[in-house]
Structure formats: structure tokens, C-alpha cells
Amino acid sequence: MDERLVRHDVTATQRALASVPSETERPLPRWREAVGAAVLLSVIDTVRAQESAASA
Secondary structure, X not given: OOOOXXXXXXXXXXXXXXXXXXXXXXXXXXXXXXXXXXXXXXXXXXXXXXXXXXXX
């Protein structure tokens, strides 16, 4: 059986990339996101303090 490569023409559509908003254009985080981040950072600090105390 004779195998031949068949080339298919594929048309690619180019789209303009979305620009990344600047810091002033970004929406402010919602309060629960800000509170969640603060809680997470507090937990991380507590764990690091416990690890430091345990290793000392």
C-alpha cells in the first residue's frame, strides 16, 4: 500500500492580545479575599513561629 502524506491547509486566526491592566485599573479585592489573605498570612506566621520554637 502506498502511503503518502497529505497536507491540509490550516488557516490560523490571529487575535489581538488583551493588555494586562495596570495597578490603578485593577479592581480592588473584595473584602472576603482581603480577609482570607490576612488570615492565611497569620496562619503561616504562626506555623513558622512554632517551627522555629520546636527546632530551638
